[in-house]
Amino acid sequence: ARYDVQYGFCDVLVVGSGPAGLTAALTAGRAGAQVVLAEQDAEFGGSLLSDNSEVLERWRTDALAELRGLANVQLLPRATVQGLYDGTQMTVAQHMENGMLLHVIRSRTIIVAAGATERPLVFANNDRPGVMLASAVKTYLHRFALAPVSRAVVATNNDSAYQTAFALAEAGVAVTVAEARSVPSGDLLAQAAALGIAIFPNTGIADTLGDKQLRQVKLQGRHSVAIDCDVLAMSGGWSPNVHLTSHGGIRPRYDETIAAFVPGGFAEGHFAAGAALGHFGLLAAVRDGEEVARKAISLCGISKSPAAMDTPAVREDRPYKIGVATPAELAKPGKAFLDFQHDVTAKDITLAHQEGFHSVEHLKRYTTLGMATDQGKTSSLNAIAMMADLRGLGMEAAGTTTFRPPYTPLTVGALAGRSVGKHFRAVRRSPLHDWNAANGCTFIEAGPWMRAWYYDWAGNTPETAYIKEMELVRKGVGIADVSTLGKIDVQGPDAAEFLNRVYVNGFAKLPVGKARYGVMLNDDGVVLDDGTTSRISNTQFYMTTTTAQAGEGMSWLEYLLQCHWTDLNVHVASLTDEWGGMAVSGPDSRKALELAFPDADVSNEGLPYMGVKDIAFGGTTVRLLRLSFSGELAYEVHCPANFVTPLWEHILRAAAPLGIKPYGLEALASLRIEKGHVAGLELDHRNTLDDLGLGKMAAKEKPFIGKELRLREAYQAPERWSLVGLELLEPEKKLRGASILFAATDEIKGHGRGYITSVTWSTELNKFIALGLYQGGLKHEGEEIIAAFPLKDEQVRLKIVSPHFIDKEGARLHA
Missing domain, CATH: 3.50.50.60 (FAD/NAD(P)-binding domain)
Structure with a gap:
């Protein structure tokens, strides 16, 4: 089946094509209004299709012929209006030959001529x-x-x-x-x-x-x-189809004369006609349809007066008369069904009353009455009448359940339309994607992004390539595409105060030209994201987030400004797609930048660790940030997205004498594991600052989001799972990510005492290492534990060590 979504606009949307709907559509169409007539049947006519009168059939076909001849009228057969949303927006599900088309229509007025359902x-x-x-x-x-x-x-x-x-x-x-x-x-x-x-x-x-x-x-x-x-x-008897008129929150009212619920009122621009209004009779429907259509076109500001409708030559409507039997008297022995789809009987209603489920909403959920595909269209009024009689209430007091979209069952495919797979979550590519594709890069999906995984200069498989790329960064200089990082421009007189509240550590006094690593919590006290933020001027900051949390981080900042701190004069704008970036990492990275930017001072004095400066180069602004994700002397070079590829190529050419080459995501992630940096696998919205060994970052004096709740007893429990480093003690075996961790004396079953989050081969230590979360954390440093991987029935011995495997003093960073 094929599904699609189409958006449309009109002056008048008519729901149903019985005598009231045909009349309303034709009246509005004659006035020149843009009209959509939606009919759930394959043919137009509603109740007229079940009549054998030649007079009515001729009236129906004449009306349809005229409607089809009007260019301003759109006829939608096999189309069910599923819901009313946000004023006059409605969804219409239309069955097509090979699937379904979901129309999302914004209409200036709506006429509900949906008829009635027999009980x-x-x-x-x-x-x-x-x-x-x-x-x-x-x-x-x-x-x-x-x-x-x-x-x-x-x-x-x-x-x-x-x-x-x-x-x-x-x-x-x-x-x-x-x-x-x-x-x-x-x-x-x-x-x-x-x-x-x-x-x-x-x-x-x-x-x-x-x-x-x-x-x-x-x-x-x-x-x-x-x-x-x-x-x-x-x-x-007959129940007017009031569902669409109730989707906006207006509850129906009970009409004793027809023993049924009718619309309880209408929002501006909404009308009903015919049986949907409780007016049973063909001529009444025609009169209603013409009357409300004239009101609708007037509301649309259409001055043209349409010709009067031809009334079918039939006898006058006879008054609708109904005598209501007492529902409780009908509950005789035997299965007397009210809901034929969910097999709810009269006895079930009596039992619900005995059990205390008196409210119609409770009755519905206790018995499942009205919860099948017809949503109670045939069954609900009889059930309400029975319960009202058992409670000694009138029908108005008993009320109805809440009517919600969709009006009839709707497939998830219809809602999704073409928004499936890559059409739902579009592939995102960095500004360097084409260059990477043309220069021996193998890509990997990382969330919505296609990222450079490894390059063929280093090997034909990730297992071999990332090791060579790591060695390049540890011993010389490499360059990596980091354009996927979230980038947010924060500006305004209160920008510093805003960031000071968002991050756990202080940003109010961050000097211009300096960057700082920060961690933000959600309001539950759990780590939301981390990243670096640089102060460009007194009123402007440049924030970077993790790739995975770029969207959520931006939404979080906007939410805080719009809902909580409306007094702060701050504006935030996403630059993730506007700017790109690259990391130049390794002992020779400063030399590489000196070759690439000979006029820029990138010495320790000119650009110290965590320093930031903007330089003019090639007619654009290039932002140099001395940051390191690898643990080596490193820089990030950011610039507008359309300049990223030329700048990348320039750095590669200028630093070619140093042997610079690109490295990919696998090596980048492995380098950060050696250094002990946490990333997405550790920042999974379940861990606190203390779990990740970052508790000392939290300021004690200033307020920040999550400050109070991060101190709750459960978050400070000494046996919480917290960050540790792990070294493999059995080199002949393989260490696998997500392995479950157990103490050496534990029975290997259950959830254990923690798990491995990230694993890599260390080129520095010449062994497999990992980061993980373990009960009690580093107080078990030096202990031997077991990592179990039940999927392959594997167990290996590990040693708990510091998560910072290299350069614990930070000498390389400050070189």
Whole structure:
């Protein structure tokens, strides 16, 4: 199946194409309004399709022909309006030949002409095959030319079912009417007598008999007899389809005259017509449709007055009369179903009342009534009536459940449309992607990004290539694409105060031209993200975040400014796509920059550790940051995205005598493990500052997000899992990420005492090393533990060490 989403706009959206909908659409269309007419059926006409009147069929086809001839009218067959959102925006799910098209339509006005749904009666074994709604029998007869074999029983408490009885009799079927009321309308009695229909007043259905199909109906009341029949057509009245009118929060009200709920009101620009409004009758529907259409086009500011509608030449509507049977009296022994899809019976309603589930919302959830695909369209009113009777309440007091979109079941595919796979989460590429692709790079998916994994100058597999790339950085100089880092421009008079509240460490007094590593917590006291922020001027800061948290970090900052600290004069803007960056790392990195930027002072004095400076180069601004993710002397070079590739190539050419080459993500990640830097695998929104060994960073005097909750007892428990370094003691074995950690004396089962977060081969130590989280952390330093990998039934011995495997004093960083 193919799914797609289409956005549209119109002046008038008409829901339903019965007589009210056709009239409304044609009236608005004649006035020149942009009209969309949505009909869930494959054909337009609504209730008209189930009538055999030649006059009505001619009226329907004439109206449709005129609508199809109007260029300003769009007809949507097989299209169900699923929901009303945000004023006058509606979603319309249209079935197509090979899938579904979801229309998202913003209409200036909406006319709901969705008709009404017939209700069943409640009696024993009312789910037997052959028991049908009276309107369904009429539809089979007139629309599909299908009739019962010989005999039918029509059970009703209202006048509408007589049209089915008359149609059956005219088709040669013997008909008996079980009339719940004592005195049916006189004209109906006369017409029934003329057609040879037997009417039993004050009579209901006691039971049905039959094996795989209906064979007999037992009546109760004044006429307690058994009647052989092929079909039982039942009608318990009609419920206006008020669902769409309630999606905006306006609850329906109960109308005693029709024994049903009707719309409780309308927002501006919303209207209803015909049976959806509780006005039953063809001429009433036509009048309603024309009236509300004229109101809608007036509201749209359309001055043209449309021609009046031609009224079908039929007799005047007869008043809708209904007599409501007491629901509790219908709950006789046997399975009397209210919800035919979820098999909810009258006894279930009684039991819910006994158990105290009196509210209609509680009743729904206790019994699952109305939770199937029809969402209670046929069953809910009977259930509400039963519960109201058991509680001694009126129907208005009992109320309805809350109606929510979608109106009918909707596939997830329809909601997604084409937004699946790469179309849902588009592939992101750095400004250097094309250069990398052309220069022997193998890529890897890292979240939404395609990142440089390794380069073929170092090897043909990641296992061999990253080791050579690491050796290059440790002994010479390499260059890596770090454009995927989140980059946020923070500006304003209160920028320093803002960052001082966001980060756990102080930023208020950070000097201009300096960078600082910072950690931010969420309001639960858990680490949200880390990164470096540089002060460019007194009122401007340049923040970098991890690649994974770039979007969430930006959203967090905006949320704080818009919802909590509205008094701060600060603006934030994402530069992640506007700027790119590269890391130049290794003992020879300063020499490389001196060759690339001979006019810039990148000495220890000119650009000390954690120093920042902007330089002019090649007609653009280049930002030099002396930062290190590798643990070596290193710099980051940032510039506008369209200048990244030329600058990258310039540095490679200028520093070629030093043997500079690019290195990829695998080597970059391995270098940071050797240095003991935490990254995404450790920053998983479950760990605190203290878990990651960063507790000493937190300022004691200033307030910051998460300050109080990070000190809660559970977060300070001495046996929490916290960061440790791990060395493999069995070089002939392999150390695997996500292995479960156990003490040497533990039984190897369960969740253990921690797990490995990151693992690599160390070119410095010539062994496998890892970072992990272990219960009690570094107080177990020097102990031997076990790492178990149950998927391969492997166990290896490890030693707990400091997570900083190289250069613990930081001499290389400050070289």
